Amino acid sequence: MNNSDKRIHELGREALDAVTDALPADSVRRLNAARQQALLPQRPLSRPWRFVAAAAVLVLALSIGILMRPGEQAAVAPPVADADLYQDLEFYLWLAQELESPSDSAS
Amino acid sequence: MREANRDALDAFLRNVQRRAVTAARLSVPDEDALDCVQDAMISFATRYAKRPQDQWRPLFFKILYNRLKDWHRRRAVRQALVWVTGEAVDAASPAPTPDRWAAAQDAGAVLIGALEQLPMRQQQAFLLRVWEGMNTREAATAMSVDEGTVKTHLSRATHRLREATETHYEQFG
Numbered sequence: 001m002n003n004s005d006k007r008i009h010e011l012g013r014e015a016l017d018a019v020t021d022a023l024p025a026d027s028v029r030r031l032n033a034a035r036q037q038a039l040l041p042q043r044p045l046s047r048p049w050r051f052v053a054a055a056a057v058l059v060l061a062l063s064i065g066i067l068m069r070p071g072e073q074a075a076v077a078p079p080v081a082d083a084d085l086y087q088d089l090e091f092y093l094w095l096a097q098e099l100e101s102p103s104d105s106a107s
Numbered sequence: 108m109r110e111a112n113r114d115a116l117d118a119f120l121r122n123v124q125r126r127a128v129t130a131a132r133l134s135v136p137d138e139d140a141l142d143c144v145q146d147a148m149i150s151f152a153t154r155y156a157k158r159p160q161d162q163w164r165p166l167f168f169k170i171l172y173n174r175l176k177d178w179h180r181r182r183a184v185r186q187a188l189v190w191v192t193g194e195a196v197d198a199a200s201p202a203p204t205p206d207r208w209a210a211a212q213d214a215g216a217v218l219i220g221a222l223e224q225l226p227m228r229q230q231q232a233f234l235l236r237v238w239e240g241m242n243t244r245e246a247a248t249a250m251s252v253d254e255g256t257v258k259t260h261l262s263r264a265t266h267r268l269r270e271a272t273e274t275h276y277e278q279f280g
Contacts, residue, residue: 015215022210034145
């Protein structure tokens with residue numbers, strides 16, 4: 001690595017450290033609260049709701065497959081190339097967890 | 108969770124949480140950065156706390172970067188819905204303020220501004236290798252790419268950051 005690259009790396013570390021040290025106190029408090037929540041015992045998703053989550057994902061995937069069929073309803077197709085954008089599996093797993101125990105919501 | 112593991116996990120998350128927020132703020136608005144880090148901490152504690160501790164740091168950042176990727180995907184979906192419906196789905200996150208990186212002085216602030224503009228992979232490679240001090244293998248794990256790709260992204264990131272800061276650095280030393 002040449003000296004120029006070393007200077008950039010050192011400058012980057014110093015700048016990022018300075019910004020990190022200046023994080024607002026309110027943000028730090030939120031982080032500390034989230035950390036404590038993360039350390040609590042986490043309940044695994046119960047078996048019945050796993051099936052609900054899996055079924056929801058399957059319905060979503062089938063719906064996307066029907067809507068994304070080539071040549072049909074092209075006018076409503078959004079200008080996005082990646083079909084994976086619509087397969088938000090984690091969202092439906094989260095939804096299933098919320099339905100099971102809304103009082104355990106992370107937010 | 109055993110007490111010793113819980114203490115170790117607490118110490119790890121306390122050490123990494125601020126840096127994680129800084130990393131997240133480089134690609135998403137501040138409020139969303141906090142949310143992504145919170146989600147990452149919970150997800151990490153749930154899924155990876157039993158892994159060997161030398162794997163924790165790359166795994167944590169892998170989760171964080173997946174959260175950030177999800178954020179960008181959801182924003183693209185919201186924008187697509189606006190295109191379809193002609194109506195805003197929800198309020199946009201607040202625009203970043205001009206003094207967002209004020210804590211970094213002069214050339215440092217210029218560099219962070221340039222870091223914000225880098226493609227996500229180049230940004231990640233720089234943060235993980237240069238700032239977090241990970242080796243190439245650890246960074247590759249966090250980025251879900253091979254080691255050669257990490258080196259390429261780091262080289263490109265360094266080149267672009269040097270170009271962006273060269274003039275300013277020469278002026279201010």
